[in-house]
Structures are given as C-alpha cells and as structure tokens.
Amino acid sequence: MYRQHTVGVVVPAYNEEGFVGDVLRTMPEYVDRIYAVDDCSTDGTWDEIRQTAEEINGAAEESVAAVRADEQPVTATDGGPAFDRRVVPIQHETNRGVGGAIKTGYLEALEDKIDITAVMGGDGQMDPDILSRFLDPIVEGKADYTKGNRLVDKEYRDGMSRWRFFGNSVLTFLTKIASGYWKMMDPQNGYTAISQRALENVGIEEMYEYYGYCNDLLVKLNARGMRIADVPMPAVYGDEESSIDYPSYIWNVSGMLLRNFCWRLKARYLVLDFHPLALFYLLGTAICGVGVLGIAWSLYAWMTLAAPLFVRGSVSALLFVTGCLFVFFAMLFDMQANESMEV
Structure with a gap:
C-alpha cells in the first residue's frame, strides 16, 4: 500500500x-x-x-x-x-x-x-x-x-x-x-x-x-x-x-481525435450540460468551409471565365475570417470551462 x-x-x-x-x-x-x-x-x-x-x-x-x-x-x-x-x-x-x-x-x-x-x-x-x-x-x-x-x-x-x-x-x-x-x-x-x-x-x-x-x-x-x-x-x-x-x-489517431472531439462537444456541452461553445465550433467550421469554397470558386471564375475577382473574393475571405473568429471564441470558452480541471 x-x-x-x-x-x-x-x-x-x-x-x-x-x-x-x-x-x-x-x-x-x-x-x-x-x-x-x-x-x-x-x-x-x-x-x-x-x-x-x-x-x-x-x-x-x-x-x-x-x-x-x-x-x-x-x-x-x-x-x-x-x-x-x-x-x-x-x-x-x-x-x-x-x-x-x-x-x-x-x-x-x-x-x-x-x-x-x-x-x-x-x-x-x-x-x-x-x-x-x-x-x-x-x-x-x-x-x-x-x-x-x-x-x-x-x-x-x-x-x-x-x-x-x-x-x-x-x-x-x-x-x-x-x-x-x-x-x-x-x-x-x-x-x-x-x-x-x-x-x-x-x-x-x-x-x-x-x-x-x-x-x-x-x-x-x-x-x-x-x-x-x-x-x-x-x-x-x-x-x-x-x-x-x-x-x-x-x-x-487523427481520425480518432476528430471523432472524439465531436463526441466530447455533444456529450459535455449539449447532453450532460449546455454551453454555446459547441454551437460556436459548429457555426465557425461551417462558415469557414463556405468561405474556402467561395475563395476557390472566385479564383476559378477569375482564371477561366475572366470574371471580376474583387467583390466575390472579398465576401468569401470575409466569411472565412468570420468563421475563424467563431472557432477562436469557441476555443477561448473551452479553455475557461476547463481551467479548474488541470492541476
């Protein structure tokens, strides 16, 4: 003993x-x-x-x-x-x-x-x-x-x-x-x-x-x-x-971490308790994805169709930055929620 x-x-x-x-x-x-x-x-x-x-x-x-x-x-x-x-x-x-x-x-x-x-x-x-x-x-x-x-x-x-x-x-x-x-x-x-x-x-x-x-x-x-x-x-x-x-x-291990991350957000912040950081992660990821797709399409249209790049590209970039901010705020909330759980 x-x-x-x-x-x-x-x-x-x-x-x-x-x-x-x-x-x-x-x-x-x-x-x-x-x-x-x-x-x-x-x-x-x-x-x-x-x-x-x-x-x-x-x-x-x-x-x-x-x-x-x-x-x-x-x-x-x-x-x-x-x-x-x-x-x-x-x-x-x-x-x-x-x-x-x-x-x-x-x-x-x-x-x-x-x-x-x-x-x-x-x-x-x-x-x-x-x-x-x-x-x-x-x-x-x-x-x-x-x-x-x-x-x-x-x-x-x-x-x-x-x-x-x-x-x-x-x-x-x-x-x-x-x-x-x-x-x-x-x-x-x-x-x-x-x-x-x-x-x-x-x-x-x-x-x-x-x-x-x-x-x-x-x-x-x-x-x-x-x-x-x-x-x-x-x-x-x-x-x-x-x-x-x-x-x-x-x-x-990368795949396991992604699955476990999603499971933890659901289990801890949506099922066992509620915290908006789970929604911040979800919205931030979705908006970032839309922004990336928009940037890719804008570049494609500019290179192949000679379409104007500034407006379409600027909106897409703004969406991407906004999504990143949502994700960063979610991380900050997660840090605060877990501050007392580490010695």
Missing part, C-alpha cells in the same frame, strides 16, 4: 524479451498488484513474464499473507482472497495493441478494487523510482489522473530526437483541442496513474485499443469532469525497437 491506498500497476508487453523481467523485478515494494499483460508476443516475452512472476510471487508469499491479514478482504479475479499473487501474468491469444493490453489490466484492477492503477511499459523506459510522483496528486485528492510530461523542460527533452519532439508537439496541440485539457502536454506519454473512481466512470470497456489509447482516454476523462495533472519526467529511450507503423498511426 501507498499512503493507505492500494496500488496496482499494469505492464503491457509486446516482444519485450530481455526487458519486461527487469521491469517486474524493480517495481516498488508498495505496489500491491502487478498485471503483466503479454499481447501475443512472438518472442520469449511470455516465458519471461511467467518465470519472473513465479520468482516474485514465491519470494513475497509471507509478506503477502501478512498484508491479507491486515487488509479488508476483497475478492480477486481468480475467486481467491485479494493479493494472493503480487504478479498476475495475463496472455492475449491475439494481438490487440497496447491499448488493448492496458484495457485488460484496467479491468482486472477494477475487479480487484484497486484504489490507484498505474501503467508502466514493459520496455524499461519508465523509471519505477518516480512512481510516487504519479500517486501523490491522486492520494491527496488533487487529481483523478496523472501522466508523465517529457516536454516541460529542455533538460528532460535531451533524450528525444527532433523528429519525435516535432511529432509529439503536433499531437499535443491536436489533443488539447480534442480533449479540452489546454494546459496538458505530452499526451503520448504512457506513464500514467488513474483513480478507481475515474476508472469506473470513463467506460473503460470502450477504450481505444490502438496506440492512440492515451489520447482517447483523455477525451473521456474530460467528458466525465475528471481532473488531471502532468508529472515532469525525462525522456528515456533504450535499445528496444518500436513496433509502431507511423503512417498508419498518424492516420488512425
């Missing part, structure tokens, strides 16, 4: 042989439950998880029994007493993506009624010694969800290539708009922690299973009124090989 809160850690792993075992062994002592999820790896990841689990569970048997004697009894997923095994090995029969692996761990943590559930990748890039920084804001009631931030300090960005930094910055901006967390940075950071209350309310069963799961979860958290906090941390990249197909990743 950590400050009277039970702590679980989900460790998603896909082809992390040689890394995941060390991740499990270096987990802080106060972590009650470790959900090691092998996402149908093609190497020796599953064997490494099982062997390490047997090693840790065997060594911790006496201390776990003492914890059970002191804690309130909770039913575990295997039908026995809670925390009978510190490490719970789980294997997917098919590859479901990192989001799918994390979803599996989250659902297990909900069954175990874990107070705070963190996520640490099986690649060894996340320092277990700073896990308490992610837990403290939740324990103190300041936030429902915490996530790492590698962009806040130049010193922390030293381990990140310029290409990674550029891509992360673009996704940060898009996720700010989609999620409504305008102060948040580094949404792709997978080092996170979430409270039991937040986990129960975000509809984790519907969580996106591709690499954009973290962006998807941020949108759902905002729609449910959950507070988040960024935790500064350095960027660390080891010898592991990324399995991300970047063209597919960019296409899928």
Whole structure:
C-alpha cells in the first residue's frame, strides 16, 4: 500500500524479451498488484513474464499473507482472497495493441478494487523510482489522473530526437483541442496513474485499443469532469525497437481525435450540460468551409471565365475570417470551462 491506498500497476508487453523481467523485478515494494499483460508476443516475452512472476510471487508469499491479514478482504479475479499473487501474468491469444493490453489490466484492477492503477511499459523506459510522483496528486485528492510530461523542460527533452519532439508537439496541440485539457502536454506519454473512481466512470470497456489509447482516454476523462495533472519526467529511450507503423498511426489517431472531439462537444456541452461553445465550433467550421469554397470558386471564375475577382473574393475571405473568429471564441470558452480541471 501507498499512503493507505492500494496500488496496482499494469505492464503491457509486446516482444519485450530481455526487458519486461527487469521491469517486474524493480517495481516498488508498495505496489500491491502487478498485471503483466503479454499481447501475443512472438518472442520469449511470455516465458519471461511467467518465470519472473513465479520468482516474485514465491519470494513475497509471507509478506503477502501478512498484508491479507491486515487488509479488508476483497475478492480477486481468480475467486481467491485479494493479493494472493503480487504478479498476475495475463496472455492475449491475439494481438490487440497496447491499448488493448492496458484495457485488460484496467479491468482486472477494477475487479480487484484497486484504489490507484498505474501503467508502466514493459520496455524499461519508465523509471519505477518516480512512481510516487504519479500517486501523490491522486492520494491527496488533487487529481483523478496523472501522466508523465517529457516536454516541460529542455533538460528532460535531451533524450528525444527532433523528429519525435516535432511529432509529439503536433499531437499535443491536436489533443488539447480534442480533449479540452489546454494546459496538458505530452499526451503520448504512457506513464500514467488513474483513480478507481475515474476508472469506473470513463467506460473503460470502450477504450481505444490502438496506440492512440492515451489520447482517447483523455477525451473521456474530460467528458466525465475528471481532473488531471502532468508529472515532469525525462525522456528515456533504450535499445528496444518500436513496433509502431507511423503512417498508419498518424492516420488512425487523427481520425480518432476528430471523432472524439465531436463526441466530447455533444456529450459535455449539449447532453450532460449546455454551453454555446459547441454551437460556436459548429457555426465557425461551417462558415469557414463556405468561405474556402467561395475563395476557390472566385479564383476559378477569375482564371477561366475572366470574371471580376474583387467583390466575390472579398465576401468569401470575409466569411472565412468570420468563421475563424467563431472557432477562436469557441476555443477561448473551452479553455475557461476547463481551467479548474488541470492541476
């Protein structure tokens, strides 16, 4: 336990042989439950998880029994007493993506009624010694969800290539708009922690299973009124090989963010409550679209039909600028509405 809160850690792993075992062994002592999820790896990841689990569970048997004697009894997923095994090995029969692996761990943590559930990748890039920084804001009631931030300090960005930094910055901006967390940075950071209350309310069963799961979860958290906090941390990249197909990743995540943005506006500002910013976004986008079409037609008519350009082009440009103003005002209203939701 950590400050009277039970702590679980989900460790998603896909082809992390040689890394995941060390991740499990270096987990802080106060972590009650470790959900090691092998996402149908093609190497020796599953064997490494099982062997390490047997090693840790065997060594911790006496201390776990003492914890059970002191804690309130909770039913575990295997039908026995809670925390009978510190490490719970789980294997997917098919590859479901990192989001799918994390979803599996989250659902297990909900069954175990874990107070705070963190996520640490099986690649060894996340320092277990700073896990308490992610837990403290939740324990103190300041936030429902915490996530790492590698962009806040130049010193922390030293381990990140310029290409990674550029891509992360673009996704940060898009996720700010989609999620409504305008102060948040580094949404792709997978080092996170979430409270039991937040986990129960975000509809984790519907969580996106591709690499954009973290962006998807941020949108759902905002729609449910959950507070988040960024935790500064350095960027660390080891010898592991990324399995991300970047063209597919960019296409899928961009589409997901657009869908989630529209869903959030409807759910939070039209269904659960009402705020005119949703209408400002809608009108602004529509007027911008009309303006762009008008400008394109004006240029076409001028070039092919020798039609006058000034009046038609000016009206179209005015419509475009007006639409942009509507969108900017909508963003401003969204920032104000979410100001208290970021620590």
